Amino acid sequence: MGACQKDFESAVNQVKLLKKDPGNEVKLKLYALYKQATEGPCNTPKPGLFDLINKAKWDAWNALGNLPKETARQNYVDLVSGLRSSSDSSSQVKSEADKKRAGYDTLVITSEDCITKIMLNRPAKKNALTTQMYREIMLALEAASKDDSTITVFTGNGDYYSSGNDLTNFTDIPPGGIEEKAKNSAILLRDFVDCFIDFPKPLVAVVNGPAVGIAVTILGLFDLVYASDRATFHTPFSHLGQTPEGCSSYTFPKIMGPAKAVEMLIFGKKLTAGEAYAQGLVTEVFPDSTFQKEVWTRLKAYSKLSQNAMHISKQIIRNHEKEKLHAINAEESRILQERWLSDECMNAVMDFFSRKAKL
Numbered sequence: 001m002g003a004c005q006k007d008f009e010s011a012v013n014q015v016k017l018l019k020k021d022p023g024n025e026v027k028l029k030l031y032a033l034y035k036q037a038t039e040g041p042c043n044t045p046k047p048g049l050f051d052l053i054n055k056a057k058w059d060a061w062n063a064l065g066n067l068p069k070e071t072a073r074q075n076y077v078d079l080v081s082g083l084r085s086s087s088d089s090s091s092q093v094k095s096e097a098d099k100k101r102a103g104y105d106t107l108v109i110t111s112e113d114c115i116t117k118i119m120l121n122r123p124a125k126k127n128a129l130t131t132q133m134y135r136e137i138m139l140a141l142e143a144a145s146k147d148d149s150t151i152t153v154f155t156g157n158g159d160y161y162s163s164g165n166d167l168t169n170f171t172d173i174p175p176g177g178i179e180e181k182a183k184n185s186a187i188l189l190r191d192f193v194d195c196f197i198d199f200p201k202p203l204v205a206v207v208n209g210p211a212v213g214i215a216v217t218i219l220g221l222f223d224l225v226y227a228s229d230r231a232t233f234h235t236p237f238s239h240l241g242q243t244p245e246g247c248s249s250y251t252f253p254k255i256m257g258p259a260k261a262v263e264m265l266i267f268g269k270k271l272t273a274g275e276a277y278a279q280g281l282v283t284e285v286f287p288d289s290t291f292q293k294e295v296w297t298r299l300k301a302y303s304k305l306s307q308n309a310m311h312i313s314k315q316i317i318r319n320h321e322k323e324k325l326h327a328i329n330a331e332e333s334r335i336l337q338e339r340w341l342s343d344e345c346m347n348a349v350m351d352f353f354s355r356k357a358k359l
């Protein structure tokens with residue numbers, strides 16, 4: 001039997017009470033079904049190419065074609081019911097996670113054996129970094145700098161380490177328009193990278209899989225980079241109409257020499273883990289089959305070394321460059337703010353989403 005109007009209205013109200021954001025894809029489905037159920041087939045004009053959000057909504061609604069209102073209503077009710085049960089079970093999982101570290105939606109943070117582990121936790125999106133995630137990472141670094149761990153480790157959940165900046169960050173345009181968006185993003189980027197420059201304890205990247213964009217550049221500010229032989233390192237900035245960040249315009253030429261840095265940062269050459277090791281970006285590469293075991297055994301041994309000696313040594317090694325790194329970070333962020341407003345950059349982001357739409 002089809003869903004009655006009462007069931008439908010109740011489902012509409014339940015959506016507002018969901019504990020967990022169901023994600024953009026589901027929200028688009030809900031939007032489309034709601035419009036179909038209440039107004040029938042889409043017959044409004046298609047929004048312009050640059051009006052990304054309204055265009056995505058229109059596409060989702062239009063894709064429902066002539067689906068009858070009653071079926072749309074029923075599908076909406078079924079979708080909400082599925083969301084409610086998964087949200088109930090995920091809150092049980094969450095209470096487990098709460099035992100670890102509460103307050104983070106996009107990261108899993110654990111402290112064990114004097115090691116604080118910050119795990120990027122959006123595996124379905126290849127751990128792409130949303131605005132919320134940048135902010136949570138900054139909070140996590142602040143907390144880790146003060147906790148009683150000796151070493152802080154970054155890693156990714158799933159098959160990727162991280163696919164870099166989440167390109168949907170560019171589609172959420174505030175009332176002040178794209179200029180305001182670019183300005184806010186540049187401030188966020190600068191603050192984010194500053195946290196890595198200033199981080200006082202040994203910082204280790206456990207690169208479990210491919211890394212892209214800012215997830216690669218920032219590695220130049222880490223103290224150890226351990227990589228699985230499945231990992232790759234890719235900075236496709238010119239493909240995206242963008243320019244280097246994370247202080248890589250300085251750290252990469254210093255680490256690997258200008259010629260190799262140019263291949264990566266200007267021409268977007270993707271490195272294997274072995275190549276990244278040969279060029280000094282990676283400390284050591286491990287076979288994927290034994291990666292976790294070998295790396296964590298090593299880190300546990302390191303974490304027992306004298307805490308103060310390690311922290312003071314890091315200061316001696318890093319402090320004399322801090323001022324320079326902050327200035328470079330400010331300059332890279334300023335240049336990117338301009339780049340984000342360029343047609344080249346906007347077209348590249350739209351290309352990414354239109355490629356997706358064809359899949």
Ligand SMILES: CCCCC/C=C/C(=O)SCCNC(=O)CCNC(=O)[C@H](O)C(C)(C)COP(=O)(O)OP(=O)(O)OC[C@H]1O[C@@H](n2cnc3c(N)ncnc32)[C@H](O)[C@@H]1OP(=O)(O)O
Nearest residue numbers: 124125126128163164165166167168185188189212213214
């Ligand atoms: C505010 C500070 C800004 C700092 C500036 C930072 C700059 C950068 O980091 S530049 C680099 C940006 N990253 C990219 O350009 C990568 C884009 N993604 C890809 O090219 C591919 O997704 C891939 C190569 C990383 C993986 O390809 P594949 O194995 O084919 O998997 P899918 O493409 O199907 O990905 C699964 C799922 O995840 C979504 N996704 C992955 N990466 C991103 C991303 N960076 N931004 C947004 N979404 C991403 C992808 O769209 C898929 O989503 P669904 O289709 O909804 O499943």
